[in-house]
Amino acid sequence: MAMQAASPDVAAELRAVAYAPERSLLVAALLTFSGGFLDAFTWLSLGGVFASSQTGNVVFLGIDALSGRWQQAAHHLLPIVGFVLGAWVAVRIQAPLRCLTAHIVCLSAAMLLLHRIPDPIAILGISFGIALQSASFRRVDRWSYLSVTVTGNMLRAIDQFVSTSDRDALRGGAAMLVLCLIFLCGAAIGGYATTRLGAASLAVPTALSACALLLCLRSRIGRDPD
Secondary structure, eight states: OHHHHHHHHHHHHHHHHHTSGGGOHHHHHHHHHHHHHHHHHHHHHTTSOOSSOHHHHHHHHHHHHHTTOHHHHHHHHHHHHHHHHHHHHHHHHOOHHHHHHHHHHHHHHHHHHBTTBOHHHHHHHHHHHHHHHHHHOOEETTEEOOTTOSHHHHHHHHHHHHHOOOHHHHHHHHHHHHHHHHHHHHHHHHHHHHHHHGGGGGHHHHHHHHHHHHHHHHHHHHHOOO
16 A cells, blocks of 8 residues: 555656656757767867767777777777776766766867867867766666767667557657767768868857756756755
């Protein structure tokens, strides 16, 4: 009887968590667009590396290492190291909004200092920052997603569409497909903007991440009784 009486409260709490701004499709879309944009930016501006999609860096690291091109291999190792460090920090401290703030700071610093500091430092900083963000924001509604890749989200969409006919699951699959398209748009616009604006184009993902932070902060302040 007690468990039955408590179950509506538990269900209401779960719904409140699931629809928090940190898990909204809008916030996920802003961060995913930023992820695609930054991959295009670093590929074009920093010697052919990916800030977000570490799979590409691992592939080129293996090719260059096997071919004996150690300098190029080390170049592709840098974003992997930065990403691992950022993800470790994010998982360790469990503070999504602080990590998102630090991500914005990293992008702002890269925009102001790009090519005034050694490119390896810029690569490490951008990859570190995006790992802080992506490791902290990994759920949209009640589904897992990644703001830095397409493959995982595509597989999650297929899994939702194929494994069940539940309407809620279909909605989750549609959300994953939307995020895949948004990543594509971010990469396309990132490439276009980078070739024309250079370092100044980093203002786009910085602003989008700041918008996501403001959405989360506004809701959190609204829930604060003080």
